[in-house]
Amino acid sequence: MLHQLSWKVGGQQGEGIESTGEIFSMAMNRLGYHLYGYRHFSSRIKGGHTNNKITVRPTQVRAIADDLDILVAFDQETIDVNYKELTENSIILADAKFDPVKPEDSKAPLFSVPFTEIAAELGTSLMKNMVAIGATSALLNLDNKVFQSVVDEIFGRKGEEVVKKNMEAIQRGYDVMSELLGERVGEWELEPADGKRRMFMIGNDAVALGALAAGSRFMAAYPITPASEIMEYMIKKLPKFGGAVIQTEDEIAAATMAIGANFGGVRSFTASAGPGLSLMMESIGLSGMTEQPLVIVDTQRGGPSTGLPTKQEQSDLMAMFYGTHGEIPKVVIAPSTVEEAFFDTIQAFNIAEELQLPVIVMTDLQLSLGKTTVDAFDYSKIEIRRGKIVDGEIPEPENKDYFKRYENTDDGVSPRVFPGTPNGIHHVTGVEHDETGKPNEAPGNRNTQMDKRFRKLDYLTFDTPVYVNAPHEEADVLLVGFNSTRGAIEEVQERLSAEGVKVNHAHIRLLFPFPAAEVAPLVAGAKKVVVVENNKTGQLANILKMNVGGHDKFACITKYDGTPFLPRELETKVKELLD
């Protein structure tokens, strides 16, 4: 029995590859398996190779598997592009329709299976994916009953007949594959799982659900890969809670509209990716200067410019760190798991209101779109903190003067009052201003207000700024990363530890202000520090060097070809550095 199975389905975009993976995953989730799904796709609507690689095992999984056990191919390109991931224990199931050819150096055997033909016999060739799922189920020795509830859920509203036909397609796939396999039926059977059903979601789902749970009732956004799912979820859900989403004319409008709504007293946000973030830089400055809360989600993708719009990269770090002209206080958060994406989004809304500044929730494409199982989020851990908002009546100001919206307080945070409140009238401006919000360019006032704005950062509270798994006081190596490299690093830590290497792991969750106090002892306690990141210039390594000593220990493993780190390649590179 296998502990882990890696299954990939591939074909042309637009021919149901995604739903094939979805149905297979849902069934495995219902059996209690942990899953990690990662899609390869292109920036076009139809055509072009796409695939969905799903790693399944009875224990938690956060990394893409090194190898591939089963490849389901709906075209020759899928075989040609992916066969190198296969081992001698793997298998290719290919649709007989395209007369599949096994590459000469393929280690895995190829079985030509009449997916389309069987589906067509049953009424529609569209069901070829169900036949392929049935064939898979023969390899895994699954009871086809597990698919019944999934098929009911997906096709139920199309009627009993459609459900029946799809189940039949699965059964036919199972039967034909069993015949082809002979005694190899069930050779890819997995160790049993706990039967517990988990949430199965992408990072973007978790961010969106987090925003909803945090009380956000307005979103303004412009469609962009890989962020759009966040907006789409909010469009589906917000009307049920009286809220609204505006799809704006551009990202500038999206961010400024969100600032306007926050000024109005509603928790509001926007979500975008690199190109959109470039356009939002002036809004980030406005939010910082006018002390209006603003939450922005940056789902990093391959840059620069349009770059690699559908590929993994972590290269917005410096832009988020320094972005906008001039100097403002700002908070940048980088969750590394789906669960963190949910809770960190809630933290982001709390911090944005408590400290009245822009908070950027930075994810990356792999985290945003990677689909994974996660235990249901704990409702009791959801906390909404809105900071200083004037409660109760405000005395009438003298001489119609403004309410002191920018009062120079000890913690730098001045009470907010929302438009519409009697006696709370005040002025907000991106021009330097005094305590009442009136423009004021005097040097003394400038220092007071600048210092007040920055003082707020001293009062930041953030739950778990660094995820740490450091079993060793004196480690041979400290692996450091952020966002979705978490899974690959965890696997490498496990493998190297098994070989006797003392490995510690720190994953930075709060990027700015940088949690130097948490990171410094880990750096001090390691012979070598290896920073792992998906960019060319080693941005996180540079930020670490800026904030923490011990530069001579630093090494950096970068990757910027658009593909995520696989555990084995990372393991090899770490070992090279340790030799």
Added chain:
Amino acid sequence: MATFKDFRNSVKPNWCPGCGDFSVQAAIQRAAANVGIEPHELAVVAGIGCSGRIAGYINSYGFHGIHGRALPLAQGLKMANRDLNVIASGGDGDGFAIGMGHTVHAIRRNVDMTYVVMDNQIYGLTKGQTSPRSAQGFITKSTPGGAIEPSLKPLEVALSSGATFVAQGFSTDIKELTALIEEGINHKGFSFINVFSPCVTYNKVNTYDWFKEHLTKLGDIEGYDASDRDLAMRTVMEKEGLVTGIIYQDKETPSYQEKLNGYAETPLVDADLSLSEAEFGELVKEFM
């Protein structure tokens, strides 16, 4: 009830003496009093430039934002609090150059708010460069040989962008301008009001006298019907945009908020933020 004096504050405008913007400010203050709102029920959101300072000169909530972005800020604010009266304002550079994309989309989106443009056909605060509203041949620091680009036609743009309220005023006629802004505030949807607000320092062509000579009041045109969009477009084109009054009003089309599915009838700012455990449980279950 508040009078226009209640909408005055203690801040002294830094506009040049004789600037058209003084009258626009006065007209907004009078209109606000006339429609019967209190200062705290009004928010003025402005862009950047001389005109942008208006947000700080009216006793109301004010937001002086970023160049060209008054409209998205104002729409966001209105979405947060549908009971608030929101007026966005700015200059012709703000609305028709850097912010033109927002202007067209705000017009077609039709959020219930008012937009007052102080159109002086020049960049004043940066000390005299051409504006998208400058006439061809207009000599400025940035067009020493005369502007070679044609002037942008905001009324035609508004009409062709699906506007439900288009008006134009002239800052010396405070009475008419006040009435236009009142109508704009009362209009259920996005009201676009362009105001000729002369720059006495940098525009020596489009002066008060020039406008007096060239403007036609729509009320003086026999049979003019502001509910007739074709007539509005023809008239604006014939008069080369030099008209004042309500050019077009569509009283039938509901505002964005009214069309929006599920949008709360009470201000969003008053909404309960927390999800109940049952509501959250339902949302979680959808992913299982």
